[in-house]
Amino acid sequence: MSYKVRLLATALASVGMALPALADDETITVGFATAQSGAMQAYDKPADEAAMIRIEEINAAGGLLGKQIQVVTADTKSDRAEGAKAGLSVLDQGADLVIVSCDYDFGAPAALAAQDAGIVSFFSCAESVKAGIQGVGPLSFSGSVLAPVQGAAMAEWAFKEKDAKTFYKLLDTWTVYNKGICDGFDWMMPKLEEQGAKLVGEDTFKNEDASIAAQITRIKALPEEPDAIMLCxxxxxxxxxxxxxxxxxxxSMILNGSGMDGSYWLSAVPDLSNFYIPVQASIYGDDPNPDVKKFNEAYKAKTGADPSSQYVYPGYVAVDVWSKAVERAGTTEAEAVVAELEKMKDEPTLFGPRTFTSELHHQANARYLVVNVDKGKPGVVGEWTLSEPVPMEAILK
Known part of the structure; x- marks a missing residue:
């Protein structure tokens, strides 16, 4: 069914007119308007594969609302213009849910198409608040956790668990995601300063900079090396x-966001140590949750490879929470499903609880595992949940 037909159906239903079934009553359709080629494929493909695992689990257990879930796909080619076309393509194929690219900039065109069509969309793993109500509309969600939560959590953890007292902020200005990490850090630092911490300096660089020698010179000019560098x-x-x-x-201890998860890059920095990141679950075989280990095994059996980073997991979460909302609503109709999603408070998922509200379709807090790289080997060394959620004014900064 085309998205225009869906818009007509929604309009007629809103004035109380009964309509015959316009779609296949035997199946429910999930559309993937994601990157199957290009730079974004590295993020989208693993999340898509995790989402497919959840779909296969649901189908094996009898389906959703007693119906099997079928999948349709369209390649965004890691291009914004192609993203809009991909969104329209899966809508024309009858998508009841549209999964879009991990990044807000690349996923927004398809999500906006779904919003216009009155269909729920989920960014598989975007961590900008714009990947939701604020940037797309009330039918859009993300399966991941906001970037400001990562920066705030790592600062609080380092202060309370590692006794870090002096901090230096180094911001890569390339993306909204990077800025979000430091926004969370900026919100947390005054709270830590009240307890004895101190921000001893800050600087910026660009992701494409071949050298950050000037920034390093300024760090080394400090009276003492900082305990921790918040590298956004x-x-x-x-x-x-x-x-x-x-x-x-x-x-110094280097703190970062989840975007640096994965062991594939560590050979470029031999014997790296004292490097910490927050993750929703561990790909390294040491997650304290045995169900995560089972998922990692299932993922490898399906794909032939271990999960490459924690960005695999939000794809599974997106389908999981949407399907629960559909079951509770008794329909795939967007407004009813959104209402059920917005009732979720600390909803259990395999990769941590999820909460959605009418103001925020993301996570303002989360339980993170903390991964440390020690002599080139990453592993879980603790876990942390913020003492309070990041407020909207910090998220929207």
Missing amino acids: TMMPGGVSAVKQLRAAGIN
């Missing part, structure tokens, strides 16, 4: 920044 960055420039910091003899 992501691939690929994040690898270069970490390598240069360590090559310059700066041994």
Whole structure:
């Protein structure tokens, strides 16, 4: 059924007119308007594969509302214009849910198409508040956790668990995601300063910068090396920044966001240590939840490879929470499903609880596992949940 027909059906239903079934009553359709080629494929493909695992589980258990879930796909080719076309394509194929790219900029065109059609969309793993109500509309959600939560959580954890007292902020200005990490850090720092912490300096760089020598010089000019550097960055420039910091003899604890999860880049910084990131679950075989280990095994059996980073997991969560909302609503109709999603408070999922409200279709708090890289080997060393959620004014900064 085309998205125009769905709009007509919604309009007629709103004035109380009965309509015959316009779609296949035997199936429910999930459309993936994601990158099957190009740069975004590295993020979208693993999340899509995790979402497919959840769909297969639901189908094996009898389906959703007693119906099997079928999947339709369209390739955004990691291009914004193609993203809009991909969104329209899966809508024309009858999508009841549209899964869009992990990044807000790349996923928004397809999500906006779904919003216009009156269909729920989920960004598989976007962590900007714009990937939801604020940037798309009330039918849009994300399966992941906001970037400001990551920055705030790592600062609070380092202060309370590692006794870090002096902090230095180093922001990569390339993406909204990077800025979001530091926004959360900025919100947390005054609270820590009241308890004895101190921000001893801050600086910026660009992801494509071949050298951050000037920034390193300013760090080394401090009276003492900071206990922790809040490095708000992501691939690929994040690898270069970490390598240069360590090559310059700066041994401070480096804190980062989830975007640096994964062991695939560690050979570029041999024997890296004292490097910490927050993750929703561990890909390293040491997650304290045995169900996560089972999922990792299932993922490898399906794909032939271990999960590459924690961004695999939000794809599973997106389908999981949407399907629960559909069951509770007794329909795939968007407004009813959104109403059930917005009732979710600490909803259990395999990768941590989820809460949605009428103001925020993201997570303002989350339980994170903390991964440390020690002599080139990553592993879980603790877990942390913020003492309070990040407020909207910090999220929308």
